[in-house]
Amino acid sequence: MMLVIGGSSFIGKGIQNLIKDSSFAKSFVFAYNMHPENISDSFQKIKIDLQEEDNCKILREFKSCIYLAGNSFHNLAFSNPGIDLDMNVKIFLNFMKYFKGQLILLSSQAVYYGLRGEISEDTVHYPTIPYGLSKRFQEEYAKYFYRIGYLSKLWIFRLMYAFGNGERSNRLIPKCAKAVLENETIKVLGKGKSFLNPLPVNFVAKILFNAMLHIMKENNKFLEITNINYPEKITVLDVVKFLYNIKPFNYVVEEGEEIWPVDFWGSINKLINYLKIWDMKFPNIWDELRVYFQELLYGGKKYE
Numbered sequence: 001m002m003l004v005i006g007g008s009s010f011i012g013k014g015i016q017n018l019i020k021d022s023s024f025a026k027s028f029v030f031a032y033n034m035h036p037e038n039i040s041d042s043f044q045k046i047k048i049d050l051q052e053e054d055n056c057k058i059l060r061e062f063k064s065c066i067y068l069a070g071n072s073f074h075n076l077a078f079s080n081p082g083i084d085l086d087m088n089v090k091i092f093l094n095f096m097k098y099f100k101g102q103l104i105l106l107s108s109q110a111v112y113y114g115l116r117g118e119i120s121e122d123t124v125h126y127p128t129i130p131y132g133l134s135k136r137f138q139e140e141y142a143k144y145f146y147r148i149g150y151l152s153k154l155w156i157f158r159l160m161y162a163f164g165n166g167e168r169s170n171r172l173i174p175k176c177a178k179a180v181l182e183n184e185t186i187k188v189l190g191k192g193k194s195f196l197n198p199l200p201v202n203f204v205a206k207i208l209f210n211a212m213l214h215i216m217k218e219n220n221k222f223l224e225i226t227n228i229n230y231p232e233k234i235t236v237l238d239v240v241k242f243l244y245n246i247k248p249f250n251y252v253v254e255e256g257e258e259i260w261p262v263d264f265w266g267s268i269n270k271l272i273n274y275l276k277i278w279d280m281k282f283p284n285i286w287d288e289l290r291v292y293f294q295e296l297l298y299g300g301k302k303y304e
Contacts, residue, residue, distance in 0.1 A: 002212060003059075004030045005095065006068030007045065008038035011106060013166040014205030015066070016040055024209075029062070033069075038166075050091035056098045063101035064216060066208055067092075070138070074110070074260065077131035088134035089141065096145050102153035102215050102222075103142065104208055109160045109227065111136045112264045120267040121158070121225040129260050139225075146223055153215040153222035157208065160229035160266055164201035164292055172196075172239060173289070177296035179249035186251040190258030192237025195265045197229040200288045204228060207271075210278045226274065227266025230285055242286065243293050 006012050007030025019025050020042060030039045031048040039045040049055040050069060059065075070088040071077065077084035112119045114128035127133050139156055146154040163173050179186050207228060215222050240251055275281065 001044075001062060001064075002028050003062040003065045004028060004068065005048070005050070005065060006031070006070070007043075008032040008035040009068050010164075010166045010168070011068050011162065011201060011204060011208070013038060014162075014164065014201035015209060016043060017165075018202060018205045018209055050094050051086070053094050053097060056094050059095060059098035060100075062099065064103075064212060065099060065101065066104040066106070066212055067095070068106050069095075071131070071134070072108075074129070074131045077129070077134060078259075081130040081134070084130055084134050085137070089137045092138050092141060096141070096150060100150050100152075102212075103151050103155070104212050104215070105139070105142050105154065105156045106208065107139050107156050107158050108132070108135045109158045109229065109264070109266050111139065111158060112266070113260065113262075116263040117265075118267050119227075119264050121227055121270060143223070146221075153218060154224075155211050155215055155222070156225045157211070158225065158227050158266060159204060160227070161196045161198040162201045162204045163198050163289070165295070166201065172236065173243065173293060174296060176240060176243045176249060176251075177293060179251065180247050180297060184250065186240065186249065188237055188240055188251055188253045189256070190236075190261050191253055191255065192235055192240060194236050194258060194262035195233055196236055196239060196262070197232065197234050197265045198239070198285065198289075199228065199230050200283060200285075200292070203283055206280065207274075210280070211274075214274070214277075224270075226270045227268055228271060229266045229268060231268055231272075231282060232285075233265060234285070239289065242289060246290060246293055247297060 004012055029044045031046050032039055033049050071084050110132035111127050113132040115125055127136055142154055145151045175186055178184055
């Protein structure tokens, strides 16, 4: 059986949607802490509170895992770095007290904060923001557990930005839809120059799923780190203007700098090679953005 930690999360729901009608549906167990309703009843699901060490003993029963848990709020890391460390590092250490096997770990390109331009996975860097630090610590602990043999195979994916059904309402695209529906005004900070290079959640989910199948076929030990992001440079303002042209809304481009501008994007040479192996191609991102935005506006109906 393959376990998905954080199975009720945004990306977790993407994996559910990917496999719900496939023969793999019965091979996955989705773990949740607080929201079992976010896991379809067609899947096996279990409650695991990674903050409670004794609650993690059931992890001994699994040898393959996609790990999606942790804090994803950059502002929380800024306002309370201790909680952020607990959610990204402490609970991962609790997980590793009992889990032994092969692991797909979803990390973040926040580990590149402080750098500029295209960044390869082998770049040695210490992030300049708290959230990036906690994700980097999590990665380093994972590599440590690989070195000492707790993990036979480890694949770390550094995600830049995903969008789609199930994401938080305070993220960029849902906020733009809300601006249309409720006549609100969007503030685009830092002139909208931060890079997103986004990908739809279903595409990200398929990458993680294929990665798990890939390492299960490997006979030897396996360690890899791979960036996930769209191959073209796309900024926040690019997305806002594109959505505006679909359905106008009020937005203001702020002249001041962002607190944490994203001046970097991941090199995807490794990812491209794996996509070829898996017979996958990058989606048309503008089509994906259009369809998703229209779904938010019109309740699932698609308009040209």
